[in-house]
Amino acid sequence: PRRMLCLCRRCPLCMVYVPWNYHEPQPGVYDFTGDRDVEAFLDLAAELGLLVILRPGPYICAEWDMGGLPAWLLWKADIILRSSDPAYLAAVDAWLHVLLPKIKPRLYQHGGNIISVQVENEYGSYYACDPSYLQHLLGTFRALLGPEVLLFTTDGAQVEELRCGTLQGLYATVDFGPDSNVTEAFGAQRHIEPRGPLVNSEYYTGWLDYWGGPHASTSATLVARGLADMLQLGANVNMYMFHGGTNFAYWSGADFKGQYKPVTTSYDYDAPLSEAGDPTEKLFAIRTVISKFQPLPVGPMPPPAPKYAYGWVTLHKVNACLEACAVLPGLAHGFMLYRTQLPRDILAPAMLSAPPHSICDRGYVMLQKEYQGTLERDGQTELHVKGKAGDTLDVLLENMGRISFGANFNDFKGLLGNLSLDSRPLSKWLIYPLAIDAAIQQGWPHAALPKSSCRGRAGPAFYTGTFETPGIAWDTFVKFPGWSKGQLWINGFNLGRYWPHEGPQQTLFVPGSILRVGCPNNITVLELEGAPLNPFLLFLDQPLFNRTLSHSPLDKK
Numbered sequence: 001p002r003r004m005l006c007l008c009r010r011c012p013l014c015m016v017y018v019p020w021n022y023h024e025p026q027p028g029v030y031d032f033t034g035d036r037d038v039e040a041f042l043d044l045a046a047e048l049g050l051l052v053i054l055r056p057g058p059y060i061c062a063e064w065d066m067g068g069l070p071a072w073l074l075w076k077a078d079i080i081l082r083s084s085d086p087a088y089l090a091a092v093d094a095w096l097h098v099l100l101p102k103i104k105p106r107l108y109q110h111g112g113n114i115i116s117v118q119v120e121n122e123y124g125s126y127y128a129c130d131p132s133y134l135q136h137l138l139g140t141f142r143a144l145l146g147p148e149v150l151l152f153t154t155d156g157a158q159v160e161e162l163r164c165g166t167l168q169g170l171y172a173t174v175d176f177g178p179d180s181n182v183t184e185a186f187g188a189q190r191h192i193e194p195r196g197p198l199v200n201s202e203y204y205t206g207w208l209d210y211w212g213g214p215h216a217s218t219s220a221t222l223v224a225r226g227l228a229d230m231l232q233l234g235a236n237v238n239m240y241m242f243h244g245g246t247n248f249a250y251w252s253g254a255d256f257k258g259q260y261k262p263v264t265t266s267y268d269y270d271a272p273l274s275e276a277g278d279p280t281e282k283l284f285a286i287r288t289v290i291s292k293f294q295p296l297p298v299g300p301m302p303p304p305a306p307k308y309a310y311g312w313v314t315l316h317k318v319n320a321c322l323e324a325c326a327v328l329p330g331l332a333h334g335f336m337l338y339r340t341q342l343p344r345d346i347l348a349p350a351m352l353s354a355p356p357h358s359i360c361d362r363g364y365v366m367l368q369k370e371y372q373g374t375l376e377r378d379g380q381t382e383l384h385v386k387g388k389a390g391d392t393l394d395v396l397l398e399n400m401g402r403i404s405f406g407a408n409f410n411d412f413k414g415l416l417g418n419l420s421l422d423s424r425p426l427s428k429w430l431i432y433p434l435a436i437d438a439a440i441q442q443g444w445p446h447a448a449l450p451k452s453s454c455r456g457r458a459g460p461a462f463y464t465g466t467f468e469t470p471g472i473a474w475d476t477f478v479k480f481p482g483w484s485k486g487q488l489w490i491n492g493f494n495l496g497r498y499w500p501h502e503g504p505q506q507t508l509f510v511p512g513s514i515l516r517v518g519c520p521n522n523i524t525v526l527e528l529e530g531a532p533l534n535p536f537l538l539f540l541d542q543p544l545f546n547r548t549l550s551h552s553p554l555d556k557k
Ligand SMILES: CCCC/N=C1\SC[C@@H]2[C@H](O)[C@H](O)[C@@H](O)CN12
Pocket: 060, 061, 062, 063, 121, 122, 156, 175, 202, 208, 405
């Protein structure tokens, strides 16, 4: 281990997760194409002279949907995740038998750039504490990767976490941030590993954001000081995160701390390199510390990738969402439509209510296509409605991301209990999985639907627009002045959820790689609660991470 890790002190390296659910959308159906081409990613890292520490899980946490585990594991409702439950282990082994043969030829021992592989992730923080599960993983990793590669675990730097998270045959490492005492933290590691390198596998340079909370902000000075303390001890450090990221589409996870807390689309993490890859003050503070321990690369720092403010883009409302949605059958990730009819005349407002834990996670309620309001998990679960017998009651149900940490992460989605009207349960529901992404990737609704006349009406609706770039396709950030909450696609690429009313992020990052030059870029927005009368988007050349809704002109149009 010392040779390996001291090597990494001489060579730049990247530590990277492999999210199982990103590659196996259905049991036995694997996807390693495009952004999912793990081998191309590893080969590119090798071309760039980067060594790799790989973290294939199978559980990875990372505020990623269900911590990287595929939701279809929950088809067995009583499955015990991250344990030696035979149903869980069978799925894990099938997956590892597909992934690890792609990794083995790229191991350092075989002339590749992968110097070590992490098994599981902070297992010591999980209630199951099942050593036969870790033993099974060790056996599978060894069988598929061979006897030489360094296998390790990572756990919080507390002895009680290391107790369940470590195993003979897996080198124990710890993770902690700048607010921890370095000596105490490594003391916990030494409790398990009396010899071998001191390793902080996740030195927290920032932190994650939840919708409705503040954007994380960790002092550059504090981060730099903690790094200096560790390097002074001769420790090995991986910074988490060194480069911020984005939870595109529906990939963001959630936490459960007494109540459900969904994570934002942006995973900027207040990292030294931002979500868009731009250097920050924190990067230079870290660089200064490292220069005290080893020579820095010669030459100037690479400049940030160019950004461009494409400006205002007008959108047009197309037919209200639900008229269109019911024709989108297929595999749903983000949205389901639940439809029934009022069983009787409701001439005076009646209470439509949801039982506890039944709305997972937000339900947009329409009666005769008129928006009535939003039911939300651990929030508002009652609405007043009135109408006639036979009126159509629709609930568009949104998945806001599966819990990715802790014991409650068998996180089922949908309308999990029956709604009632004045305490009398409703029945005869029709359920539509909405394969919106597949339809949008095939050009819907740009060509398919006429512009709608009913501007500004509240409730779920699709909006479309196009814009051309001035001959370049640079990164940009899109702002939603006056919009409420929804989902954005450009050229069929799902850029994630926006929720300016909730914040903290007010813009979505748009990588230049998904933009087109010389032909229109198609924008599709699914607004869930209410768009502005003049539906514009504003493309900026900088992000707005931490801004409550102000009354600046940018927010009011
Ligand atoms: C006190 C920390 C407990 C949870 N661990 C976290 S929160 C942010 C990071 C990422 O989730 C990362 O994937 C975890 O390994 C460690 N960590």
